[in-house]
């Protein structure tokens with residue numbers, strides 16, 4: 341259990357957040373199937389990415405890591421991976437699991453994927469159904485969950501229409517398509533984060549995205565060549581401090597070198613629409629856009645989010661709920677049923693934890709309505725991450741403006757995506 345700090349003098353100073361989680365996973369995977377060496381800088385050493393790293397080592401990929409610098413010796417394709425001697429451990433990571441199902445489709449052996457109690461509850465048919473359309477067989481439990489047995493072998497191309505808006509599923513299909521002799525076409529329901537497409541292009545693949553942003557085509561037999569990947573800061577991690585500096589009075593902070601890929605910047609649009617004071621200073625860079633963010637505290641107005649806006653802010657919805665809890669009036673988040681199948685049922689958990697703070701919350705099957713108030717009246721002092729990293733960090737940010745001392749149970753979950761979160765938060769708290 342951790343005692344949470346308040347920030348009566350606000351947050352101040354400058355910070356570079358750790359590398360982007362989505363990009364860190366992908367750099368390892370593309371490095372593993374490319375020809376030659378890939379060097380990754382500012383890689384995220386979070387538990388999820390460490391599971392990707394270990395799983396790739398377990399199929400014979402040589403990877404060296406010193407802190408945030410990683411070197412991957414490419415195998416020249418999943419066909420050259422070697423069979424693991426034990427089940428591959430996915431830990432808590434949905435991205436590791438779903439992307440590896442795609443990558444391992446082209447390997448010449450069967451691999452078994454296992455995960456922790458949370459991951460074992462999460463739906464996997466969303467990946468196995470589209471991969472089956474490319475000729476891949478993956479066995480799951482009757483409930484459609486882990487453990488998964490991925491029967492690697494020949495993969496064929498084709499056009500796959502996805503039933504859920506998920507970058508993980510899109511990426512799994514594209515990674516499977518790397519060994520197909522025909523083009524692979526993915527049609528998404530809504531545009532989702534496009535880090536896989538950007539990085540495939542960087543490694544030498546021919547990937548085109550149609551004007552609708554939903555139809556992606558991978559040409560067969562790409563010659564992937566090892567690259568240097570400089571991972572930008574994770575906007576999903578920066579978002580905790582963007583929100584903190586907005587809702588804690590007398591704050592002003594600068595976050596440097598943050599990823600500003602437009603498929604991820606929903607939280608910036610939400611903040612702007614709610615009346616926050618955020619300045620974006622873009623940098624010129626090839627590939628993934630990046631820049632600095634400056635934010636000062638501000639009183640907010642409510643917001644109403646609907647389905648088409650959800651993918652670009654999916655992992656920040658716990659923070660949107662917190663912003664709403666401070667705004668003047670009732671906000672709604674709808675079309676976000678995906679929240680129910682993340683590390684926890686984030687809709688149910690947000691209601692439980694925000695109600696503990698004295699905030700009025702109602703639940704929909706696909707979202708929440710939250711009525712903000714300038715001062716909360718906590719009903720208890722004990723908050724709980726429920727083992728979900730993003731819930732734990734959001735609650736630590738909420739505590740910054742609490743008048744009542746609060747504690748957090750299951751705080752170690754933050755290591756999944758942001759091991760140094762509490763140190764970085766302290767840096768900004770002491771910056772005043």
Ligand SMILES: O=C(O)C1=C[C@@H](OP(=O)(O)O)[C@@H](O)[C@H](O)C1
Pocket residue numbers: 361362363435505506507508509511532533654655678
């Ligand atoms: O592709 C990725 O790296 C991710 C995609 C998102 O999941 P879905 O694509 O399943 O929504 C997101 O929630 C997750 O944290 C990372």
Ligand SMILES: C=C(OP(=O)(O)O)C(=O)O
Pocket residue numbers: 388432433434435436655682683730757
């Ligand atoms: C949903 C998340 O990750 P994953 O699906 O990789 O477990 C997340 O980081 O919020």
